[in-house]
Amino acid sequence: MTDTLIDRRDLSFQLYEVLDVEVLAERERFADHSRDTFDAVIETADKIARETFANHNRAADQDEPRFVDGKVAMLPQVKQAFDAYARAGFIAGRYDYELGGMQLPETVMAACNGFFTAANPGTAGYPFLTTAAANLIRVFGSESQKSLFLPPMLSGQYAGTMALTEPHAGSSLADIRTSATPDSAGHYLIKGAKIYISGGEQNITENIVHMVLAKIKGAPAGVKGISLFIVPKLRLSETGGLGERNGVALAGLIHKLGYRGTTSAALSFGDDAECHGYLVGEPHQGLKYMFQMMNEARVGVGCGAAVIGYRGYMHSLAYAKDRLQGRRAADNNPQSEQVPIIEHADVRRMLLAQKAYSEGGLALCLYGARLMDDQNTHPELQKRQDAGQLLDLLTPVIKAWPSEYGPKANDLAIQVYGGAGYTREYPVEQCWRDNRLNPIHEGTNGIQALDLLGRKVWQNQSNGLQLLLDAMQADLQAATSARCEPWALSLSETLQQAVKVTQSLGQTLMAGETEQALANASCYLHLFGHICVAWMWLRQANAAARGLSDASNDRERCFYEGKLQATQYFFHWELPSVAQDLVLLRNMDDTCLVMKAEWF
Amino acid sequence: MTDTLIDRRDLSFQLYEVLDVEVLAERERFADHSRDTFDAVIETADKIARETFANHNRAADQDEPRFVDGKVAMLPQVKQAFDAYARAGFIAGRYDYELGGMQLPETVMAACNGFFTAANPGTAGYPFLTTAAANLIRVFGSESQKSLFLPPMLSGQYAGTMALTEPHAGSSLADIRTSATPDSAGHYLIKGAKIYISGGEQNITENIVHMVLAKIKGAPAGVKGISLFIVPKLRLSETGGLGERNGVALAGLIHKLGYRGTTSAALSFGDDAECHGYLVGEPHQGLKYMFQMMNEARVGVGCGAAVIGYRGYMHSLAYAKDRLQGRRAADNNPQSEQVPIIEHADVRRMLLAQKAYSEGGLALCLYGARLMDDQNTHPELQKRQDAGQLLDLLTPVIKAWPSEYGPKANDLAIQVYGGAGYTREYPVEQCWRDNRLNPIHEGTNGIQALDLLGRKVWQNQSNGLQLLLDAMQADLQAATSARCEPWALSLSETLQQAVKVTQSLGQTLMAGETEQALANASCYLHLFGHICVAWMWLRQANAAARGLSDASNDRERCFYEGKLQATQYFFHWELPSVAQDLVLLRNMDDTCLVMKAEWF
Incomplete structure (x- = not known):
């Protein structure tokens, strides 16, 4: 077991020697920044991740959220970690100063978030989903939606979710049935059922903002008839105060094999009480909006898979240097001392493969984040467009490659540990289970x-x-x-x-x-x-x-x-x-x- | 979810159309047998496996054995299953009639045992280990050891274990430290600690017979100084009655990610009370003896890995035929009905791969079992020797290939299920976890x-x-x-x-x-x-x-x-x-x- 989440020397190498992230500080948006501020933020992320996320990674896996009397019971450390993340400003890390953000480059934020996932993927899910939901509102929401929802989301007072999947419509979102009927009061009444909603219920924040895909009555069939709604768990007064409970009910929790700390909820909308939804942007454009988020989420899945792979690599590397077993292949003397298993060529093969997969996967993800920065902030329009198009092409690869090879790295980490590897007394089997979600969620x-x-x-x-x-x-x-x-x-x-x-x-x-x-x-x-x-x-x-x-x-x-x-x-x-x-x-x-x- | 453990049509094909198992009935040892009796035994295995093993597969995974006041608490269904297996005569299935056996070919027994592992690998561990331990005594034990221990083991009154691994000596058995000191009474006093002992403690049988590797004081260093001992949990009187408790103590349980129903114990020998051990065969020959068992165990691991892969394939095949999602790639009409996912080429790829891995792995294992039959019963001496040498060569392959590709099949089964696959509400994630032990145990x-x-x-x-x-x-x-x-x-x-x-x-x-x-x-x-x-x-x-x-x-x-x-x-x-x-x-x-x- 090691404390190291991501090797800091490697990260510096990737950011500064390969991706030349320092030049970003020359751009107007990042003018207040420098390699020093980037490193300081990374240092903070590493520290918070080790101290408040890693500390309950195993506990949250073993003592997963439970459904008690229609509510969710979960470990108090999850809220402490969420609050520490929010307090350090990471939910709004990328955002404008005027929104309370730090105007950090995507590349730096991706690096920071890597530490949190490496430390505790289940707990990291809550703030990450909140950032993603907030981003949808920031880009596509109306001014009043932005002013009502963004501040409490970015401060960590509210959390967010993405409510897309329905029992009969997973990969095929065209087939969702959740309906939205305009009400005279200007909002919509949402009715339907969603499933596998990560963070769909929790006891961390005082409100939860669900970003819900639904079909407005009379909409065209298929993907062209889907709209996006903000559906808060508690309604807000016009001044933003918390109002009465909205008709979103927790129908049950789903029990995953990994990311067990992140609740996966079945939610019903408008079943026992009216469920108000607020249309985001234009009607029938919901899937297009959601896909902007989904593309970011896919890059996020790739990053997560890479760093969970990385974390298992760090563990098994430390173990291989420490664990004595057997002798070199050419040594036939039973009296000689046992050697650290890293001396065996086949163990080095398994470590090299993990290094290749996890550092290679991380490099790909950071490259993707670097493209986001160019897309957002490159001084030349053409370069901004180019970066966007290249990122668009690479997004499925950034999602899929690390999520295929990160789990392979974790599999090898178990193998390096031998019999200890498949026990829950050692840390790598959890990495392997956690990572198994990544080849599936956000699009198989x-x-x-x-x-x-x-x-x-x-x-x-x-x-x-x-x-x-x-x-x-x-x-x-x-x-x-x-x-x-x-x-x-x-x-x-x-x-x-x-x-x-x-x-x-x-x-x-x-x-x-x-x-x-x-x-x-x-x-x-x-x-x-x-x-x-x-x-x-x-x-x-x-x-x-x-x-x-x-x-x-x-x-x-x-x-x-x-x-x-x-x-x-x-x-x-x-x-x-x-x-x-x-x-x-x-x-x-x-x-x-x-x-x-x-x-x- | 499907009831099918192993496709019976496929099994008949493999046994009779590929391996020509019917000809075995022409051999003297199997003279009472015929395809009809083979099929009847297989039918019995399939039925018991479905009715008394599969019924608590998930329950035993969720509610794993617990260490309470120095004892193990576990589900009562495990004992019921063990007893049903023993009652049907499977522990002694391969043995001579005079030992209470059925004189079944290895090939048929391998097929039968496949159903039990497919149904519930954790529970199947107990009878399988008992067979393996009994076999060591049958081949290398003295007449009195055989008459004392074999009958209650073969009837399921006692269970058996293999106690090899020590905390600092896993793959490197040469380095074990457990010691054996001759006592004037003719037995040895065993002292040491063993770890990862499957079935090392349980509440199923009235006694447990540990087959323990230890070094007699003054023995040569390395593998040439290891001896094999019978160490029962309860000592026996000379007439075979259960005597006082022997000095074997449960030091703790280890918590695995799979096979959770099989206890994995840390045992201490001679710590708080004298621990009597009875030397099997000659001193310093223990590893050689154990390797006979180990070779059988390695073929057993291969079989287990293949059928757990097979079980996941059966589940995901049933799911893919049932689950509607999306449309054919060439269909752009959002109004058309969703199709079963087996219609998607990529899902068929994942099913074909599973078929290739699980049926191919099973074929390899059954081929190995068929070699055992030739080694034991072929009428020509030369063919018996040849079969033994070919089997010896193939043993590492029969262990390793299915244990690499069975888990890959289970990984694909999860992928076919999509989001459902990684939840514990569906059966395939357990197959995947269970199978993860197989590339490691019995030799990585x-x-x-x-x-x-x-x-x-x-x-x-x-x-x-x-x-x-x-x-x-x-x-x-x-x-x-x-x-x-x-x-x-x-x-x-x-x-x-x-x-x-x-x-x-x-x-x-x-x-x-x-x-x-x-x-x-x-x-x-x-x-x-x-x-x-x-x-x-x-x-x-x-x-x-x-x-x-x-x-x-x-x-x-x-x-x-x-x-x-x-x-x-x-x-x-x-x-x-x-x-x-x-x-x-x-x-x-x-x-x-x-x-x-x-x-x-």
């Missing part, structure tokens, strides 16, 4: 694959894809050191094949053979993801090669050697796995398409 | 890899390997149908490359470069395992092609088409993944070997 990775291959690659005449290729090209050309050059060559070759297969899938889609083209979308997502992460490792290796030549002490040299060796691991052990994807995609393999339900 | 898969590449491949002048190649060759030649031929070609090519790389690794080992040769042993195990399972699928495809041409109705045709399509899945989607293993092994990739502890 199968949905991400369809989004990538069915939509994102072709959007804006594939401008996002072209921007990606250009960005990769720059890093390939920068790979001039002796160690990096062969990796660049290997990535470049894979990339060429991927572009070719993309073109051929595009032609199939153009020809209207949608099912054929999309049948192996998951392979495409894997191919795309692995290429992106290989690129992330190449970028790190380029920076490490520079760092190594300037390194002033052994510790620094070891750090950079580790980065280079992990890059080698990724290029030798991971990237080659896409060969199989390329073959399946090139052949438009029809194994799954042809299989009939009755053959199973 | 890393240890299996070293056993395979470091020992098994070279034993007896590689006779086992030659037997394997001959057996594969026969099935490759039998693959004459149009659909099977290309698969045979693909397997044959992979096999040639694997043989080549094996030879080159052998030369490296011969040259004394042990660490270099074994550094990527896990790749070798993966390569070897995938080739074996591809072979298992080819064997099934050969049988299915025959079956298809004789099939008399649609249901049968669908069954065989499913087998052929799953074979195609394995050859298109799985076997190609070994290309990467081949490259790493061929290059003797040193990425993990070179990585230094201080670079992490």
Whole structure:
């Protein structure tokens, strides 16, 4: 067990040596900031996460929220952590000063939030959802909605949720049935049932603001008839005081295998009392609005998955250096001392894989956050647009890759611990369980694959894809050191094949053979993801090669050697796995398409 | 949720159409048996498993054994299930009639036990451990030990355990410290501590027989100084009556993430009272004896992992046929009805993968059990020896492959369920947790890899390997149908490359470069395992092609088409993944070997 949530040296490397986050301080929005203020905020996040989040991570897993007399009973430490997060200003961290925010870059906020998830994903859920809900109101809400709801949400007085899923409509939001009927008083009456609502009930905040998708009576069928509503648990008076209870009732709690500290609620709206909802923006535009939030949430899921993977890596690394067991393969003397298991090549393999997955995943997520910053604050309009389009393309990858490989890292962490790993006396099994939600929530990775291959690659005449290729090209050309050059060559070759297969899938889609083209979308997502992460490792290796030549002490040299060796691991052990994807995609393999339900 | 534990049609196919188990009835030992009696026993196992094991699978997971006042409190249904298993004669299922057994083939017993693990792995642990402990006494015990301990163990009056692991000695049994001092009364005094002892304490049986590894004072260091002892919880009088409590104390329970119904105990021996142990066989031969049991246990772990994978597949298949969500990729009409999710190609991919892993894993395990039958009962001595050597070679593969891919199947089962999958309201998350023990216990898969590449491949002048190649060759030649031929070609090519790389690794080992040769042993195990399972699928495809041409109705045709399509899945989607293993092994990739502890 270790205290380290995310290695601070690695984070500095990623932020300053790879992503050049310092230059953000030159932009007007971040003019008050500097590397020092960024580091101070990160230090605060690390400290609060260790002291008030990590302290009850296991307790909240074992003693999960309970449904008692229509209410939720939960550990008091969750509220203490939520309040500490809010008090430090993190809910409004990205926001304008005038809203009480700190005007922090997305990249820095993503790093900060990484500590909280690494420390305690279940408790971190509550403030993160609040930020996401507040952001919807900030962007799409009316002035009066903003003034009523934002201040108490950003201060942590109220929390927020996202209420999308219904029992019969999960991935297929087009099929939701929750209805909204205009009332003469100007609001809508909401009626329906939602399920799997994270933070849908709790005893942390005095009010909960649900962002609810519903259909206004008479709306068009499908996704074009969905609207977005603010539905508070307690109604507000016009001056913002807490009023009477709104008709949102807790129908039950769902019991998850991970993130057990975050309640997952079944909610009923308008069942036993009138449920007032306040339309956000225009009618029938709800899904579009929600997708802005969802895209941020998807990047958030990727970050969470990466850092939970990272946390398990930190634990198992500490364990592997400490635990004595066996002897080196070439040592046949039973009298010699047992060695730390990190001396066994197979244990190093499992640690290297975890390093490759978690640091590589984190690099991808931070890159995504960095694109958000460019999208929001780059001085040039064109660059802002470009960053937005590139981010849009990468969003399904940022969601899916870390959520596939973060759990793999956690699986390996268990394996490093051996028999101890599968016991609840040790910390890594919880990481593994917590991380198992990430390939599913906010859109399953199968949905991400369809989004990538069915939509994102072709959007804006594939401008996002072209921007990606250009960005990769720059890093390939920068790979001039002796160690990096062969990796660049290997990535470049894979990339060429991927572009070719993309073109051929595009032609199939153009020809209207949608099912054929999309049948192996998951392979495409894997191919795309692995290429992106290989690129992330190449970028790190380029920076490490520079760092190594300037390194002033052994510790620094070891750090950079580790980065280079992990890059080698990724290029030798991971990237080659896409060969199989390329073959399946090139052949438009029809194994799954042809299989009939009755053959199973 | 489905009642089906293992598909009975598939099991019949594997036993009778692939493994030709009926011919066993022609052997003297099984002369009273026939396909009818085999099927009757299987039917009994399926029924008891569904009625008395599956009924409390979730309850025993949620309400796990508790440590109360030095004793274990657990659900009463566990005892009911254990007793039903014993009453039906399964503990002694393989044994001679004169010992109260049924003289059943190993293959049939493996099939039967599959139902119990699929139904409830935690409860199944108790009788399985009892069989394993009894078997050690049957083979290596003295006549008086046999007559004292076997009858009550085989009847289910006593249970058994395997007490190997100590806090500082898990994988490295050479380092155990538990001591045995001869007493004037003829027994030994045992002193020490054991940990992770499955079934180490329970409230099911009136006595527990621990099979304990310990070192007799003055024994040689390392594995050559380990002896095996019978250590009962209650001592026996000379006539076999239960005597006073022996000095074995429950020091605590360990809390696992899966198999929660099976207690995992820390035991102390000779701490507060004298602990009598009875030497089994010769001094210092304990590890050799234990390894006989361990080899059976490793095949057992493989079987368990395969059927837990299978169980999750059955659940998710039923769910995918039932759950409506979304529309076909080519359908843009939001008014059309939602389709069962099995209509989505990506869901079929996840079901096909599960089918490939669980049915393929089961095929491998049943093949192993069938080898045991040949080893024990083949009329020709040479064939008995051959079967033993082939089984010896395959044991690490039978342990490791299903325990890697069974959990992968369970992971996909969760993914098929979507959000429901990660909740404890649905059954598949428990399968996934339960299965997570299998890559670790009875020797981690890393240890299996070293056993395979470091020992098994070279034993007896590689006779086992030659037997394997001959057996594969026969099935490759039998693959004459149009659909099977290309698969045979693909397997044959992979096999040639694997043989080549094996030879080159052998030369490296011969040259004394042990660490270099074994550094990527896990790749070798993966390569070897995938080739074996591809072979298992080819064997099934050969049988299915025959079956298809004789099939008399649609249901049968669908069954065989499913087998052929799953074979195609394995050859298109799985076997190609070994290309990467081949490259790493061929290059003797040193990425993990070179990585230094201080670079992490």
